[in-house]
Amino acid sequence: MRSSALFTRTAIGALAFGLSTAAFADTWRYAHEEYEGDVQDVYAVAFKDYIEANSDHSLEIYRFGELGESDDIMEQAQSGILEFVNQSPGFSGAWLPPAQIFFVPYLLPTDEQTVLEFFEESKAINEMFPELYAEHDLELLNMYPEGEMVVTADEPITSPADFDNKKIRTMTNPLLSETYEAFGASPTPLPWGEVYGGLQTGVIDGQENPIFWIEGGKLYEVSPHLTFTGHGWFVTASMANQDFFEDLSDSEQQLIREASDAAYDHTMEHIQGLAEESLAKIREASDKVTVTRLTDEQIAAFKAQAPQVEKAYLEMTGKAGERLLEQFKADLQAVKAD
Template identity: 40%
Template sequence: MKLFKGLVIAGLITATSLSAATWKYAFGEGTSDPQGIYATAFKSFIEDNSRNKIELYKVGSLGEETDMMEQTRAGLLHFLGQSTGYMGGTIPEMDIFTVPYVMPTDTKQLDYFFKNSKVVNEMLPTIFHKHGLELLSIFPEGEMAVTTFEEFHSPEDLKGKKMRVMPGSPILVETYKAFGASPQPMSWGDLVGALKTGMVDGQENPTVWIEAYGLDDLTKVLTYTGHGHFNASVSANKKFYDGLSKRDKKLVQEAAEFAHKTILQEAQKLDAYGLGRIVRTNPNYKIVTLTEDERKVFKEKAKAVQESFASKSDSNKKIMTQMMKDLDQAEKNAK
């Protein structure tokens, strides 16, 4: 099946030329979701400033997230937009964005971090090269919220609860085990059915996704634990990128910068709008924000996951050490 998909995609891809080309860009969300907004802005910039064209493939068009990653690394796709949570299985260092209670929830700190972080702008691009990819951008989509059928305020409350997590991230599995739950790696396409049939007791996503896809209608409680943000990355096939002319490389970098600025403005609005729509359209739905004392217990459990990430490799340890420095600067300088 994967071979068939690859052949179909390969048949669609046109040869890159200096005068004009059609580039394929797949992303793991819908067109109106953050990754789709970024992709649309990227496409607009490319097409407004060159003869090149971008063909967009939204979530589900070309298989699952792992399929899109394989297709991009193989050169069957030119650009890939993907949640960092799906990438840990391929690029272990990307799990840093999933480690609980590392990333801040303050949007100004996040914006400063992604613009100025040494991890994002210097260390990860080199790591991506080893996997056949050119990193173009990493951006936040919204604070993670947990939706469940029953209210919880401690790891003890989550004991034995089956929590869906994104496949491909060992750290997500470790996180929910530390939080007392039973993690269930599962594709997005299987999540709705699993909630309807009781195969899982809950899941995590940004508020904008929870509202847009009706996950609030399938559960009873939304909880802000403060444990992290949902982040996405955009990358290009490295061989394709390296083969571009200087003019087209500059074009791609400027398009990524333009799209990054666009999504930083829009993602904050989407998250707030998502929560507002839930409150208006689903007034009986319970919204819970854990207190600082309640979060302290989860933060204590999260330390083992943080240590586990750092212990997996020297590269992970270096990423974690620099991440802490970058986040400290973001906290001091964000305005």
């Protein structure tokens, strides 16, 4: 599931060579964390289509493994080898602590339309996050949801007690580890390329991902018990190298903004109904899969653990996190009140 180290070094070298020999080339480079046809790829392709239809520029898309894993492509974007990158807060939270807000369990609702409206209207998303990313030399183009998180494990999960002694794979995100510790599990950070094998061999007992990712990666084959805990959404961010973006003309910056808006709108249409379609494919592919949707009473037992994770978030992020969380909650209240 991962490209070889040699291939990755060769690919990065080729990018660097192209950058140094053609600094004013019309070809831009965009890398993301997923495979062809996945949500981030749908966004990248729509972004590419708009750029190429409305300018002389072209866009090359690099998918998971072609230039390394998520941390690798972020380093390349920050160093200017890549013009554009997609990275989820699951990874960026390690160097941008406030972004871990998406791992405070039960902060976001499960209702899809409410979540979509929140991302459209939220001041925290559309005004505060761009300033936070700018501090790390990145121009935030869009933050957007991909799907509700679903837990897969070696047996159904219906209570925090069921997580006891379970090794649950997490991204390299401190707050996500706090969440699963609060739930009673043993969080186990692991690169994505090792997840299927880890589930197959028992190195880990479970993991969490949106349902389309579980279906596409065939995780249900080795982790067949799916639980909808309702605790959060997978969120990602599209961004540009800030020096690259600021050196562009006003018209080119506007082009990128418009391409981002077009890609966002297309992707938000794409994800509606995607979870149901992916679950139907999983059920069709395997008769060993079980699906557990927690009742309100069962969810309450998990929600009771959320305050300690929120407290940990505030301890990790200080005043910046406190301001962001306050605005985040206010934005959610405004959406729910509509």
